[in-house]
Amino acid sequence: MKYLFLVPIFIPFLTSIFLFINKKLFKNQITNFFTLNGSLLSFLVSGFVFFDLATNKFKDYSIKLFQWTNTPNISIGFTVDGLSATMLLLVTGLSLVIQVFSTSYMKDDEKYTSYFTYFNFFVFSMLLLVMSSNFLVMFMGWELVGLSSYLLISFWSNKESASKAGNKAFIINRIGDFGFLIGLMIVLNTFETFDFKTVMSLSSTISESTVTIICLFLLLGAFGKSAQFPLFSWLPDAMEGPTPASALIHAATMVTAGVFMLVRVSPLLQYSQTAKLLIAIFGLLTALIAAFSAINQYDIKKVLAYSTISQLGFMFIAIGSGAYVAAIFHLVTHAFFKALLFLGAGAVIHAMHHEQDIRKMGMLRKNMPVTALTMGIGTLAISGLPPLAGFWSKDEILASVFVNGGVYYVIWSLGLFAALLTAFYMGRHWLLIFAVDQGNNHDDVEEVSKSMTIPLLLLGLFSIFIGFINTPFFHGLEKVLHYTLENVYVTHLPKGVTLVVLAFVSIGAGFTGLTLAYLVFSFKVLDRINLDSKLFNTVIALVKDLSTNVLYLNKYGNLIFVKGSRVLSRNIAAVIDGIVIDGAVNSVAAIFNKTSKAASTTQTGQVRSYIAYFGLFLVLLIALFIVTPLVNV
Amino acid sequence: MLEVTTDWYLTLAAILFSIGFFGMMYRRNALIMFMCIELMLNAVNLTFIAASRHFGTIDGQVSVFFVLVVAAAEVVVGLAIIVSIFRKQISASVDVLNLSKG
Amino acid sequence: MDVVLFIFPAGLIILGALIVVFAKNPVHNAMGLVMTLVSLAIIYITLNATFVAMVQMLVYAGAVMTLFLFVIMMIGVDKKEQDAESIKGQTFLISGSFLILISLLTYVAISSNFKWDLWFPAVDFAIEGTPQIIAGTLFTSWIFPFEIISLLLIVATAAAIALAYDIKKRKDNA
Numbered sequence: 001m002k003y004l005f006l007v008p009i010f011i012p013f014l015t016s017i018f019l020f021i022n023k024k025l026f027k028n029q030i031t032n033f034f035t036l037n038g039s040l041l042s043f044l045v046s047g048f049v050f051f052d053l054a055t056n057k058f059k060d061y062s063i064k065l066f067q068w069t070n071t072p073n074i075s076i077g078f079t080v081d082g083l084s085a086t087m088l089l090l091v092t093g094l095s096l097v098i099q100v101f102s103t104s105y106m107k108d109d110e111k112y113t114s115y116f117t118y119f120n121f122f123v124f125s126m127l128l129l130v131m132s133s134n135f136l137v138m139f140m141g142w143e144l145v146g147l148s149s150y151l152l153i154s155f156w157s158n159k160e161s162a163s164k165a166g167n168k169a170f171i172i173n174r175i176g177d178f179g180f181l182i183g184l185m186i187v188l189n190t191f192e193t194f195d196f197k198t199v200m201s202l203s204s205t206i207s208e209s210t211v212t213i214i215c216l217f218l219l220l221g222a223f224g225k226s227a228q229f230p231l232f233s234w235l236p237d238a239m240e241g242p243t244p245a246s247a248l249i250h251a252a253t254m255v256t257a258g259v260f261m262l263v264r265v266s267p268l269l270q271y272s273q274t275a276k277l278l279i280a281i282f283g284l285l286t287a288l289i290a291a292f293s294a295i296n297q298y299d300i301k302k303v304l305a306y307s308t309i310s311q312l313g314f315m316f317i318a319i320g321s322g323a324y325v326a327a328i329f330h331l332v333t334h335a336f337f338k339a340l341l342f343l344g345a346g347a348v349i350h351a352m353h354h355e356q357d358i359r360k361m362g363m364l365r366k367n368m369p370v371t372a373l374t375m376g377i378g379t380l381a382i383s384g385l386p387p388l389a390g391f392w393s394k395d396e397i398l399a400s401v402f403v404n405g406g407v408y409y410v411i412w413s414l415g416l417f418a419a420l421l422t423a424f425y426m427g428r429h430w431l432l433i434f435a436v437d438q439g440n441n442h443d444d445v446e447e448v449s450k451s452m453t454i455p456l457l458l459l460g461l462f463s464i465f466i467g468f469i470n471t472p473f474f475h476g477l478e479k480v481l482h483y484t485l486e487n488v489y490v491t492h493l494p495k496g497v498t499l500v501v502l503a504f505v506s507i508g509a510g511f512t513g514l515t516l517a518y519l520v521f522s523f524k525v526l527d528r529i530n531l532d533s534k535l536f537n538t539v540i541a542l543v544k545d546l547s548t549n550v551l552y553l554n555k556y557g558n559l560i561f562v563k564g565s566r567v568l569s570r571n572i573a574a575v576i577d578g579i580v581i582d583g584a585v586n587s588v589a590a591i592f593n594k595t596s597k598a599a600s601t602t603q604t605g606q607v608r609s610y611i612a613y614f615g616l617f618l619v620l621l622i623a624l625f626i627v628t629p630l631v632n633v
Numbered sequence: 634m635l636e637v638t639t640d641w642y643l644t645l646a647a648i649l650f651s652i653g654f655f656g657m658m659y660r661r662n663a664l665i666m667f668m669c670i671e672l673m674l675n676a677v678n679l680t681f682i683a684a685s686r687h688f689g690t691i692d693g694q695v696s697v698f699f700v701l702v703v704a705a706a707e708v709v710v711g712l713a714i715i716v717s718i719f720r721k722q723i724s725a726s727v728d729v730l731n732l733s734k735g
Numbered sequence: 736m737d738v739v740l741f742i743f744p745a746g747l748i749i750l751g752a753l754i755v756v757f758a759k760n761p762v763h764n765a766m767g768l769v770m771t772l773v774s775l776a777i778i779y780i781t782l783n784a785t786f787v788a789m790v791q792m793l794v795y796a797g798a799v800m801t802l803f804l805f806v807i808m809m810i811g812v813d814k815k816e817q818d819a820e821s822i823k824g825q826t827f828l829i830s831g832s833f834l835i836l837i838s839l840l841t842y843v844a845i846s847s848n849f850k851w852d853l854w855f856p857a858v859d860f861a862i863e864g865t866p867q868i869i870a871g872t873l874f875t876s877w878i879f880p881f882e883i884i885s886l887l888l889i890v891a892t893a894a895a896i897a898l899a900y901d902i903k904k905r906k907d908n909a
Contacts, residue, residue: 605734612828656756689858706891713898
């Protein structure tokens with residue numbers, strides 16, 4: 001019974017290997033059979049594990065498969081507690097829904113089976129990461145998730161932009177992994193073990209500076225994986241991959257691995273105020289930059305990508321303020337409505353015959369009513385309007401930030417502004433696709449097939465009701481995570497009037513954003529007011545330009561890092577390699593040459609010179625014998 | 634009164650040996666180099682005989698016997714070699730034999 | 736008396752050695768060597784090694800020197816040898832090692848006050864180097880080297896013949 005949770009982990013693995021071996025043989029039907037049944041089985045078993053754990057009040061247990069060394073304690077093990085069971089359920093459930101969607105979306109693709117191979121491999125590695133009981137297994141999952149992401153981003157590898165995007169994702173991820181690895185090394189050095197429970201229980205005994213250093217390095221890894229500033233530019237480019245893959249990986253699961261990891265090490269994190277403040281600040285920065293960049297993007301998926309980065313920023317703000325439950329809650333709700341939005345975008349792209357520019361869409365709600373309805377639900381959810389899911393989680397985050405006080409007031413107010421921007425650009429997104437008439441002809445666009453709309457409806461339903469698992473009236477998620485966070489100081493929500501006021505303020509922010517979007521894009525208020533002020537026009541133009549080009553961050557980053565390292569390496573090749581190293585090696589050879597030439601002058605071939613050397617050394621030998629005390633003189 | 638002890642003989646042998654060795658280094662004629670080798674061998678013989686007298690055993694003189702025989706055989710072979718090398722040449726200098734130079 | 740009997744042949748020996756090294760005419764060299772060998776035989780007699788002295792006179796001063804003189808006749812006198820030293824650095828090496836040797840010997844001689852410690856004292860009795868005694872040791876404990884050097888002599892003879900043999904002359908004669 002204890003080992004049952006290994007089933008959902010290894011079924012995707014076996015499926016992926018099986019599909020990989022039979023890549024060329026299988027037709028679509030057979031692949032569908034194996035992969036859908038496999039993921040259904042995984043989901044049911046993980047549901048069973050969750051309920052079994054629930055009956056035990058979510059008390060955690062772990063198993064150890066293989067012990068490598070005793071000191072330091074390195075082993076392969078898995079743990080099942082509230083946090084990992086939640087993630088297990090989330091990942092298997094979402095993978096099932098998205099796979100159903102993909103069977104229809106990828107139907108005409110010739111690499112159909114490969115897609116499902118990589119998909120299942122991703123699910124396996126994500127579960128490895130989530131169910132791990134020590135840093136080593138987590139790191140293995142971490143790396144494999146990066147690999148699967150690379151495989152899926154560069155899926156259509158004949159497109160040069162796709163391969164480049166895959167490379168960029170992997171390399172930026174690697175930079176993060178470098179930090180993560182150093183953090184792991186320091187952990188092993190300090191604690192002599194990788195096991196989570198041991199590390200967390202010993203975390204109060206070591207000095208704060210060590211904790212800060214460990215947390216900073218682990219943070220670098222989280223930044224890379226979860227696309228925070230400054231390592232975020234890979235996520236918009238990752239939209240080159242197939243949309244369902246983006247829905248699973250870059251919306252719901254892989255990018256949340258950083259958040260998950262930070263909550264896992266929260267017993268360690270709570271002892272370092274510096275790290276927490278840094279997390280909050282970087283999360284805020286990311287949220288603002290991404291939200292600002294999203295307001296003028298023209299690709300349907302890039303808007304959603306920047307939205308993901310921004311929401312991840314929110315989760316990091318939550319962690320930085322000590323509200324770990326709020327972070328996990330937002331992770332869960334965001335997974336649902338972001339996957340919904342991505343699948344909806346995929347449906348639109350499929351119906352528009354792979355057109356992705358939203359300036360070519362408009363008034364599509366007449367052609368695709370179900371998609372319009374579900375994406376509308378997703379937009380309302382992400383804007384934070386009650387009683388949809390996004391309101392509860394976002395409000396909980398903002399309230400917890402407010403409670404901390406001090407500099408966190410600034411973070412709270414700027415976070416509120418980011419929430420406003422979120423509502424604004426998501427409203428713009430929905431309106432420009434489905435409501436506003438942009439003068440394009442859409443006679444050939446019709447609603448997508450049932451296997452695409454049913455997952456959309458399912459996710460829409462969840463987006464409405466999933467918020468109720470952790471309201472201020474029913475702390476469901478807190479109970480689930482009780483044993484995981486039992487030694488951690490979790491920031492609690494404010495009580496009474498403060499809470500109500502804060503709730504109304506965030507509702508107001510969301511509402512204002514949506515209204516502004518309606519006014520600007522549907523009501524076209526800017527054209528109607530007809531302000532001739534040159535200042536106003538230049539400001540608007542500047543805002544639009546900066547937003548589209550992501551504040552020119554990518555351009556300067558490319559200039560400094562890519563071109564800079566090229567110049568540097570060229571210099572190194574010419575100067576250091578050519579002159580210094582070659583010079584050193586050549587001079588070593590020259591030394592040998594000269595020495596041997598000098599030594600060969602003793603080989604004269606004359607008997608008499610040999611006799612002379614012989615005599616000289618004989619005399620020296622005699623001298624040696626006389627000088628040493630062996631001979632009594 | 635001065636007594637002729639063993640060290641006198643040993644000194645004499647040493648001087649003879651070094652003169653022979655020095656001559657070998659100095660002279661270029663092959664024959665003369667050979668004669669210097671003979672000098673060195675004779676110095677060794679003298680050392681053996683003196684040692685035999687010093688320790689009271691006969692083994693030193695028997696060794697001299699052997700050294701004598703070996704020296705004679707060596708002279709035979711060496712002179713045969715010298716004759717065969719220098720038969721056609723004008724000078725008997727060993728400096729012309731430098732094929733192993735390098 | 737003993738001292739004179741030592742000094743006189745010793746002087747002759749050294750004189751002969753110097754003649755061997757420094758003479759210009761090869762025949763003079765050979766004569767110097769003969770003088771050295773004969774004086775050595777005298778010294779052997781004073782050391783009670785009579786048999787060895789006789790053998791030395793017969794073999795060395797007789798046979799070996801005759802052989803030398805024959806070869807000197809065949810090869811000839813070499814006037815060319817008066818050239819300067821042809822090998823580079825040879826003079827340095829020779830003079831250097833010679834100087835080191837001389838300084839060593841003087842150091843040794845002076846620091847021990849001309850009295851060398853030979854580890855074992857000399858014995859009182861004098862051994863007789865008669866043929867009987869030598870034969871007694873030679874054929875009992877030294878039998879193995881004895882057989883070996885007989886082999887050696889055969890090899891030397893064969894080598895000498897092989898080296899000096901001229902195939903062409905033999906064919907022409909036959």
